[in-house]
Amino acid sequence: EAEVAQSPRYKITEKSQAVAFWCDPISGHATLYWYRQILGQGPELLVQFQDESVVDDSQLPKDRFSAERLKGVDSTLKIQPAELGDSAMYLCASSLLRVPTSGEQFFGPGTRLTVL
Amino acid sequence: SQQGEEDPQALSIQEGENATMNCSYKTSINNLQWYRQNSGRGLVHLILIRSNEREKHSGRLRVTLDTSKKSSSLLITASRAADTASYFCAASGYSTLTFGKGTMLLVSP
16 A cells, blocks of 8 residues: 655754754545644644645745655755754645545654754 | 644444544535544545535435535444544545544444
8 A cells, every 4th residue: 555655764863953853644635634633632734845846835944844746746944953843743635636625644753853 | 734624523323323424624615525444544535525414325325515604514323333433524625635633433233
């Protein structure tokens, strides 16, 4: 069964360092999402891609966060510099459907980030 | 900010009992979805109900939607220990999902 892949699964970093997360969506899925989930909360959307284009990055803290999906397949989310408040689970999801329809999203296992 | 709120925040039941979770949302939607998350893992899609539907069933799951009250409920019948997880509703607008804070369900053997 096809799955969304994410790496690393866990990342510990010090404040002010740079971190990067990678996501490989299910093959053929046009839409890719990055979410941040703070412990005890639901996921919050950071950025949405359709193919290689950003559809929605209104909640992405652009002073320190960046995301790209250069060839419309896999994607990278970067934080530079990391802050203590960035400690969270970072989830990637993909969907077969294209904007503006919204259907089932398939989630990866997530990357647990701890900033010391 | 999160659009939805689940109620209760936590629920503890015995195997075989039914579990009901409620969700409220704030804006108009295309559909509403429910997801399950086991501890420290990714989310798994459970069921989707469209805005023009009032009730939907899938196995032991029953979802209702009341768009006039902007609310939904998820019923899990004959619960099992394996149902222990957090459950999130997600309101679908244009093309994105807005999740609630979730209900933690504990099913004891």
